[in-house]
Amino acid sequence: MTDLHKILVIASGPVGSAQPATSTAETDLTCRRLVEAGKEVIVLTSNPNIFRSHDKHIHYYITPLTTEFVSQVVRRERPDGIIASAGGQIALNVIRAISKNGLLNQFGVTVLGTSPEAIEQTENGEKFRKFLRHQHIPTPESSYVDNAQEALTTAGKIGYPVLMRRGQSRSIARTPAELSSTIDSSVGGGRILIERSISRFKSVQMVMMRDAQDTSVLLGSIESLDPVGVNPANTVVFAPAQTITDRDRTTLRAAARAALAALNIIGCATVSFALDPQSNDWYMLKIKVGLSWTSSLIARATAYPVAGVNTAVALGERLDAVMIGRDHSMTAAIEPGIDAIIARFPQFPRELQTGARLGPQLVAGGAIMTAGRTLESVIMQGIYLLGHDDKRVLSSEIREWDEDTITGHVIQANALRLPALWLALERGFTVRELSELSQINQVFIAAIGRLVDCLSELKTSKDVALLRDAKNFGIADSSIAEVWNMEEDDMRAQRIAAEVTPTYKALDALGLVLPETPTYYASYETENESEPTNLPGVVVIEPNGAAPWLNSAHEAISSTMLAAIREAGCTPILVGSTPRPLVYPGVKHYLLGATQEHLLDIIGLENPIGVICQTAGREGSRIAHVLRRRGITVLGSVPNRHGNRVAPQLQETLTQLSNEDWRICYDPAAAADQMATHLAIDAVADGETVAVLGILNSLEQNESRAGKVIAVTPPRKGAAKMSEQAAAVTVALAKQLQYVGFVHLDMVVSGNTMTVTFIGPSASATVPFLAKTLRIDCIALACHVLLGGKLAEKGISSGLLPQVEGVHVLLPVLRSGLTMAGSSVASIEQMGLVMGSDQTLGKALIKAFAAEHQPLSDHGTVLLEEGTKAGAALAPRLANLGFQIVGMDAAKTLEGVSLIVMDKPEIELRRRATARMVPLLNTVSADAILQVYEARAFALAQLAELSD
Structure with missing residues (x-):
């Protein structure tokens, strides 16, 4: 599309309970491809972690990703085209809204890639199910209803358990009472979907790429550890899919191709399926247009530049004409292969790693990624990373579980399921028993069983062949040293003397795609594919903290640091388990946890001039002290431990x-x-x-x-x-x-x-x-x-x-997390950060809350703290603006409440407010916002009475 010169990119917004966002890296990669095509780029984002390029052809707006604010930018900038496929769910919502209100037609703005009409068909549940039935594509029996009574009637006809979706709420109900409860507590309103639950089916996703000439390729398949019923972002997933047959793969690929062609989807899309493990039956569940965490995973697994190709085909290029790879020698029309196994593990704050039930509602706040030659190694690495301990596989608390506790964790999908399966195997449960209890495929449980057996054998043997097997299984030196009752340094020396040392393999689509930013994983084979460059190397540590929202901020710092290191004439070497795509050419990434063992192995190979640990936050401080003790140069100061x-x-x-x-x-x-x-x-x-x-x-x-x-x-x-x-x-x-x-x-x-x-x-x-x-x-x-x-x-x-100039507000994005045992109110989990900028504090606050998708209403019912001087001062101002004020009696349900103003709210009130997405302000912020509302308010008063 050579006649399009200025392109507006709706970037990623905040991660929400039902609004998964793309990585900020996808935005950067999209913009780079647009600049390469000679376009001027306007980027809209509310994410403070967005990468900011020095390229003068890329311009940034920090703005809420809402219809109102995006429309303002469109009117001001008058772009020729707009791309929403790089911004996740929020960008899709915005493009649907502004296409319906006629704004794009008014200004002649072309939507690049998939049309708003096709996006509407995939995002509107009723329309999508009608489409599937019209195309004769199998989908579970379902119906949309208007109220709880109709929902109960429909569920009775379909048969329990059923999946309930309403607004931003997703849950599985096993009884009428559960269904009534989930509907009552749902957030967002709207019609209610009741769908037959197929919770024992395999969950498989096919990531596809299609151009406007109907060439479509399968980029990769993804399989969930837990069956359908658990949001794939809440559970461990593997690429490529591990338990589907070639026949399954061919069938699902054909169905995905047919659906994308019928909808005329252009660019990347992820098609979700459910497969009956006991028959050849399957269902199509969902099509997600654009980039997402699934496309990021496949991009890392195969080295296929998904974001760049997605942008190229949105601009009208043919897949067979788009050349990819470092040397641009391979066409994008290939279906990339993979000679490794990639796993993505969901992250939860440590305090939420409990037996709380996981379901269709997205509650994971982040993710880590592992890679290896064997299924065992990727599972083992994930267990270490999630437990933040590469010495003991299970904590002392978990080892004290009795049989009933173990069985409960195995049966119910939760954040401790992997440790529960491990302990159950140690206690004598069979693979078949655990598969029947958990509905997890025996292939995955058997892999955990081989890990358990290997560690058990190491207790009685120091055979070199067994040691090599253990290392190929991803078992850490510290774990083996614990079993052998020796120091880790001595165990390491013994391993090296036995010539059991790691080699590093590249993720490169079986050698077909040479990536500009290569990713390496550890193996214990003979050939080493990673060689030091001629430039001096600098290692950068990436975090794997317990608070996933912190990881996003530190990832933004470390990623930008990599570019600066490259500009300084050095080779940046990233060590970490990030699943996001890599942005800057010339970076080497070792997809490994930043443990002492891995760092010593990598530093021994690369011989860098030093290691930067400050970008990894608190975790970096610990690592810095470990390296200093080893005599390794740490660049920058290290915190004083005393x-x-x-x-x-x-x-x-x-x-x-x-x-x-x-x-x-x-x-x-x-x-x-x-x-x-x-x-x-x-x-x-x-x-x-x-x-x-x-x-x-x-x-x-x-x-x-x-x-x-x-x-x-x-x-x-x-x-x-x-x-x-x-x-x-x-x-x-x-x-x-x-x-x-x-x-x-x-x-x-x-x-x-x-x-x-x-x-x-x-x-x-x-x-x-x-x-x-x-x-x-x-x-x-x-x-x-x-x-x-x-x-x-x-x-x-x-x-x-x-x-x-201006005032800049930083706002935490809070969403409902897991519901703990004995509680009826979900915990509060921080999912990320947004920012709002303007000339006054009040306006910046209004923008920040709009960016968080908790817009501050200028009317409605306000729960105002009673008995305080600050609250008393605000009350008449709120009333003059037309707000209805209620007291603490309304705090129990928050029914009808659109705003809370309170300086010291109790935690239970915060949880209820978060669950119902009711903004909560203290009196200082409320005062600043009211000043904005008052400045734009018109006087409203009755006519004066006539005098006698």
């Missing part, structure tokens, strides 16, 4: 900084002061100069840490003087501690007392957000100093870096 030793030194410096305006001290315990103003400061230092990236002010009193609460920059309260002093404190302390690299500092301000509660050399989750508020590339600055440069060489002096 912070109390430097406290007197810090206090002396802070006393010297005190003046008549500010008393400054150091006290970690002050972080618990909820009444104080909480600040978070990020900086980059070289030991002499300290560049302050920005200062965030937390706007909530229940939690001090920016990133977990609503925060704003520049700080709201006494912004100028307070910011100036906070920056001065950061500069002084970082200089004294001679920090190199990233620096993070927390402090609280109460009256004229400024108390430092934490300072350490690490990149915090707020760095990507602050990077969007700067006029300079702070990640490139950090890379420069980590590689030994000085900030003065870049013309940087100590103090606050130049900021862009």
Whole structure:
């Protein structure tokens, strides 16, 4: 489409319970392909972790991904074309809405790729099921109804169990009582889908690519560990599918091709199927248009550049004319092969790794990926990564489970199912018994059984052949050392002496696609496909923390750091288990957990000039100390493990900084002061100069840490003087501690007392957000100093870096998570972050909540905290704007409540608000927002009475 010059890309928004988002990497790859095609690109996103390119042909808007705001950008920029296939569910929702309201026709904007009409057919459940029936494609019996009574009647006809979908809620009901309960607690409203549950069927997904000339290829197949009924993003999945036959594969591929052709879907699409394990029956369940986590997984597994090809065919190119690979020697019309097994494991915050039931509702907050030659190795790596322990497979708490507890975890899909299966096999359960209890295919359980047997055999044998088998199964040195009752270093030396050492294999579609950013996995075969480059190497550690939302922020930092390392003339070497696509050419990625064993093996092969650990957050600090003990160069400062030793030194410096305006001290315990103003400061230092990236002010009193609460920059309260002093404190302390690299500092301000509660050399989750508020590339600055440069060489002096105008709000995206035993209210889980920017705090807050898809209404019912001075001051202002005010009696159900204003809500109220997606504001934020509403409100009053 050579006549299209300016293309608007709707990028990824926040991850939500029923709104999975694509990786920010997909947006970047899409934009790169558009620029290569000679296009000017406009990117819309609300994600602070988005990669920002230096390419002058790419322009960014930080804006809520809603119909209103996207429409404003369309009117302003007048693009020739628009791409929604890179932005996940939210982008699809927006494109459907703005195509229906006539905006695209009005301005002559072409939707590139799949048409809005086809997207509507796949996204509208009723239309999709009609389409399947018209095409004679098998699909489970289902019906849409308008109310709970009709739902109960329909379920009775279909037969329990049934799948219920309504709004953003998904659940399986096994009885009428369960169905009534799930409908009552559903979020989002709308018609109710009742569908026959096929929960014992295999869950298989086929990732396809199709062009406008009806050439379509199967990029890869994915199979879930758990059967249908558990959202594939909530469970372990494997690529390629492990238990389907060639006949199954051919049948499903043909059905997918026929469906895509009938709908005229152009680009990437994922087609979901259910296969009866006891017959040849199958059903098509869903077609998801565009890029998603499934396409990311296949892109990594096969080296097929899915995002780039998806963009090329959206622009009208033929698959057989699109050339892929590092040397552009292979056509995109191939069906890529794979000579390894890839697994994707869902991540849950550690406190949620319990027996809480997993179902069709998306509750996983992140994912990790493993690769290997054997099914055993990818499962074993996942168990280690999820347990954050490569020494003991099972925790002492799990080993204390009795038989009833084990059976319960095996029967019910939950985050502890893999450990439960392992323990059950150790306790004498058979593979067949466990398969019948769990409905998990025997192939997967048998693989776990071979791991259990291998570790058992190692207890009585140190045979080299058995050791090699154990390593090919992914069993860590630390686990073997534990079994052999010896130190890990001694075990490692013994393994190396026996010539049992890893080789690294590339994921390259059986050698057909040479990737620009190669990914390697460990094997114990003879040929090593990874060779050091001629350039000096720098290893970057990626996180695998217990809080998945933190991973996204640190992944954004490390990914941008890789580009800066490349620009500096070095080879970036990434070590981590990220499932997202790699963006920058010239990067080498070892798809392994950053354990001591793997790092020593990789460093021994690559001989890098150093390792950057600061990008991995707290996990990076632990790794840095391990490497330092080994004499390996860690680039940048490492946190002092005995912070109390430097406290007197810090206090002396802070006393010297005190003046008549500010008393400054150091006290970690002050972080618990909820009444104080909480600040978070990020900086980059070289030991002499300290560049302050920005200062965030937390706007909530229940939690001090920016990133977990609503925060704003520049700080709201006494912004100028307070910011100036906070920056001065950061500069002084970082200089004294001679920090190199990233620096993070927390402090609280109460009256004229400024108390430092934490300072350490690490990149915090707020760095990507602050990077969007700067006029300079702070990640490139950090890379420069980590590689030994000085900030003065870049013309940087100590103090606050130049900021862009406006007020910028960082908002945590909270969604309902797992429901714990004994509770009827789901837990709160942070899924990510969004940001809103404008000229005032109120407008920035309104944008941030719109970006989170919890828009703040300018009318409706407000639950207002009673008996407080702040609440009493807000009440008449709310009433004047037409809000109806209710008290705490409404807190039990939140029925009809559209907004909560409260400074110290109880956790149960927060959970109910999160489950019902009711925005919750404190009085400070409410005041700022009301100022916006009042400024645009018109006077409304009765006519004055006539005088006598």
